[in-house]
Amino acid sequence: QSALTQPPSASGSPGQSVTISCTGTSSDVGGYNYVSWYQQHPGKAPKLMIYEVSKRPSGVPDRFSGSKSGNTASLTVSGLQAEDEADYYCSSYGGSNTEVVFGGGTRLTVL
Amino acid sequence: EVQLVESGGGLVQPGGSLRLSCAASGFTFSSYWIHWVRQAPGKGLVWVSRINSDGSSTNYADSVKGRFTISRDNAKNTLYLQMNSLRAEDTAVYYCARVLTYNSFDPWGQGTLVTVSS
Numbered sequence: 001q002s003a004l005t006q007p008p009s010a011s012g013s014p015g016q017s018v019t020i021s022c023t024g025t026s027s028d029v030g031g032y033n034y035v036s037w038y039q040q041h042p043g044k045a046p047k048l049m050i051y052e053v054s055k056r057p058s059g060v061p062d063r064f065s066g067s068k069s070g071n072t073a074s075l076t077v078s079g080l081q082a083e084d085e086a087d088y089y090c091s092s093y094g095g096s097n098t099e100v101v102f103g104g105g106t107r108l109t110v111l
Numbered sequence: 112e113v114q115l116v117e118s119g120g121g122l123v124q125p126g127g128s129l130r131l132s133c134a135a136s137g138f139t140f141s142s143y144w145i146h147w148v149r150q151a152p153g154k155g156l157v158w159v160s161r162i163n164s165d166g167s168s169t170n171y172a173d174s175v176k177g178r179f180t181i182s183r184d185n186a187k188n189t190l191y192l193q194m195n196s197l198r199a200e201d202t203a204v205y206y207c208a209r210v211l212t213y214n215s216f217d218p219w220g221q222g223t224l225v226t227v228s229s
Contacts, residue, residue, distance in 0.1 A: 036215040038156070045206060045222055046148075046156065051215035089156050093214045099170055100146065100158035100214045 003101035004029065004090055011109040012080045020106045022073040022090030028101050030071035034093035037066055037075045040105075041086045049088075050075060077108070085110045113137040113218055115207050120223030127197050127227070133190040133207035133220055141165070141185035144210040147192050149203035150222075159205070160192065175201075197227045 005023040012018035022029065022037075029035055035053045038046035048057050050066035053073065063078045073092070077084055087105045094101040119131040133145070147159040160181040161170045169181050180193040190207055204224050208216035 032213075034213045034215070038216075045219040046208075046216075047219070048211065048215055048217040051211055051217075052213075057211070057217055091156070091158075091214055097170075098158070098172065099161055100148075102148075102156040102158065105155040 003094065003098070004092060004103035006088075006090060006103035006106045008104070009107045009109065011111055012077075013111045014080050014082065016080050017076060017078040018080060018108065019074050019076045020088055020090075020108070022075070022092075022103050024071050024073075024092055024101070026071060028092040028094045029068065029073050031095075032093045033068070035066065035068055035073040036091045037064075037073075038089045038091070039084075039086045040089065046089065080110050082110050084108060113209070115209060115218060115220035117205065117207055117220040117223040120205065120225045122226045122228065123197055124229050125198060125227055128193070128195045129197065129225060131192040131194065131205055131207075131223055131225070133192075135188045135190070135209075138209070140183075140188040145183065145190050146208050146210065146216060147181060147190075148206045148208055148216070148219075149201075149225075150206070151200075151203045154203075157203075162190065194225070197225075199227050201225060202227050 037050040040046045053068045054066040090103040146161045162181045178196045204222040206222045208219040211217040
C-alpha cells in the first residue's frame with residue numbers, strides 16, 4: 001500500500017481541465033511544502049512537472065499547476081492535450097526517516 | 112545536457128548480489144544529492160535510498176536497510192547501489208535521480224531492470 005493516496009484513474013476531453021488529488025497525513029503532505037508531481041509515459045522515466053507544491057521547472061507548460069490544502073495536494077492540467085495522457089505520481093517529503101513517499105499513481109486518459 | 116545513465120541491471124538468483132551504477136554528465140556531480148527509486152513491473156514508484164553530495168550521509172527505505180549500500184565516487188561522476196541478499200520482491204526498474212530541491216528529482220536516468228528469479 002502506497003503512503004500517499006491517489007485515484008487510480010482520471011480522464012477528460014481535449015481542451016478540458018482535470019484535477020488529480022494526492023492525500024497524505026500531517027506527517028508528510030500536510031507537514032511540509034515539499035510536494036512534487038511527476039509525469040511518466042509508458043516505458044519512459046518519470047519527468048518532474050511540479051515541485052514545492054506549485055512551482056514549475058523550466059520547460060513545463062503553464063497548463064500544469066499544483067496546490068495544497070491541509071493533507072491533500074492537487075495537480076490540475078488545463079487545456080488537456082493528447083500528449084498529456086500518462087501516469088502521474090505525487091510525492092512528498094516524509095520526514096528524516098522515510099525521506100520520500102510516493103502516491104500509487106493516477107492514469108490520466110485523454111478521451 | 113544534464114544526464115544520468117544507469118547500468119548494471121540483469122537477472123540474478125535469489126540471495127545473489129548486483130551492483131548498479133549511475134554515470135552523471137553535464138553538471139557538477141559533486142554538488143548534488145542523488146536518490147535511487149525503483150518501480151516493480153506495472154507498479155508505482157518506491158523510494159530506495161539517498162546519498163548527500165560528499166557521500167558522508169546516507170539513508171535507506173526499511174525494505175532494503177541492511178542489504179543495500181549506496182555510495183558515490185565524485186572523481187568518476189558515478190553513483191553506485193550495491194545490492195546483496197536479493198529477493199524476488201526487489202525485481203524492478205531502478206532509477207537514479209538528481210535532487211532539485213528536497214524531495215523533487217530532476218532529471219531521472221532511463222532506468223536499469225533488475226530481475227531476481229531462479
